[in-house]
Amino acid sequence: MADVEEPQEEDEQPEILYENFQLPRPPPYYHQFTEKNLQRLQDLKELHGHDIDNPRTKASILLDLPSELRCLVPPEPPEDGIVLNFGDTKTNLHFLKPLSEMGIPQLYPEPIPLTADESEWTHERARYLKQLARSILLSFIELMGILSVNPNLYERKIEHLRRLFENALHLINEYRPHQARESLIMMMEKQIQKKRDEIEKVKSMKEKVETMLAGLGKEELNGTPDILPSHEASIATPAVELWKRQQRAVWAALDEELGQ
Template sequence: MATATYPPPPPFYRLYKDYNENPKSIPERPPPIEGTYMCFSGNYTTDDVLPSLEEQGVRQLYPKEPNVDFKKELGSLNRELQLHILELADVLIERPSQYARRVEDISLIFKNLHHLLNSLRPHEARATLIHVLELQIQHRKQAVDDIQRRREELQKLLMESLGTLAGQ
């Protein structure tokens, strides 16, 4: 039984048959999706909002202020996590049957750390974009300087060549 190596093109390819003669004949782009949409049996939203810990059913261990000192709170949660891990090791040695509460506490701390880090993602993306743009500007300035330097060298070489031709 023989089968085709590649599947046939999708039927909408016919919409682009006159593209070579008239590039403006292609259909308009569909409008961007807003709100919720379904993809691969999962519901997604275009709203980029980080749900609060209370909305997720998790107790928040750091202050609920709008201006949180991320560095201080992450350090505090990290120290608390270290303490709970040491307590878990102690409980596992002394009373192995009572480990569940310590694991729940550690899980709660990890969820709070994760939420704090996720709330920093927009700032990280902005800083990364600024850094990439600054690098591009630096590379372009170096390229312009290199072109100007080579132009000056070429003009100097051209003047020397004209001088030797005039001297002959």
């Protein structure tokens, strides 16, 4: 007798909940993101030895997966850097379009030529941001005055505020490449410093071990080590037993020095 397939765990949402939504409905496959399906996918990964994450074998394995589990496997990043977002083509090569291409008036000058000093444009950008912030504050105060006198005239001032915010946000977003570069530099500096600290610890431990071994060698040349009890030193002990005790004494001294 064939096994009866269990019904999918879907949240039955009344259609009335979506009537007043301004945003589009979520895709129907979001119902498949359940704890049960995620656990099934994890079990399959363990069965295939994580080959499901390998781009070379991912396509063939996806075809063998049940339909409710295929959407749980994230797609590969696009090779050409072009993606489709809500019907609009996006690219990671030009992440920030000029305001003119978006139909927004630009309220600050164009950047200086790339041949000039980069720090010069950085200072100019900061100055324009301060000017935009002051304009936003002043326009907001003017909006409050308009609303108190004639609220019907608010649209023009709201549109002006929108333009100010769009220019300020665009100017801030121009810092993103610089922020990413500085974050990468900081992360690499931390990694280098961590490696240097580890090297210094290894060198320090090496010096301690060499000092300890040199001290033990001197004690061996001078006779019976001081760490052995005096009453045992006078007893005739077989050579093998004496050698074992000396080795134990060396390890005990090293453990004490290393703090173990």
